[in-house]
Amino acid sequence: MKLRNSSRVMLISSISSNPMKAFEWGTDVSIENMHQGFTHIFESTFESTEGVAEYISHPAHVDFGGLFLPALEKVVVFDYKPTVFRL
């Protein structure tokens, strides 16, 4: 895991004028046992759809994906425009 996260940090750092505005990650601690075998989550925040597209197509991201994805047993990638409910 340490290597994976370090790799992601290097990836983020290698993209100048980074369209990514926030990044956080964690491992599952749910007590509901509905993780379906998933162990890690990585959440990146962008200000625009164009920023996401720029990030995805960046050579550093493509290279990273080529190393990272084959090492995963399974993966879900989900992008969404958040609708915020005020509490």
Added chain:
Amino acid sequence: MKLRNSSRVMLISSISSNPMKAFEWGTDVSIENMHQGFTHIFESTFESTEGVAEYISHPAHVDFGGLFLPALEKVVVFDYKPTVFRL
């Protein structure tokens, strides 16, 4: 979808001294086609693990789960303590 979200809003509103501090949701718009058939995401933020446990065990949440979960084709529930990477 409207009904589902309304249900969640009612659920949130029905819990007094709500341990949930933020709630947002969205549908997948990713261009990477790795959504694995998942269509919606709901993200709730709590200040503590105890707050999550309080929410999960609340009768309103238990009742909601009994209605909501059987209506889903598949679901992943993932709780994590975010490690934030400063960009």
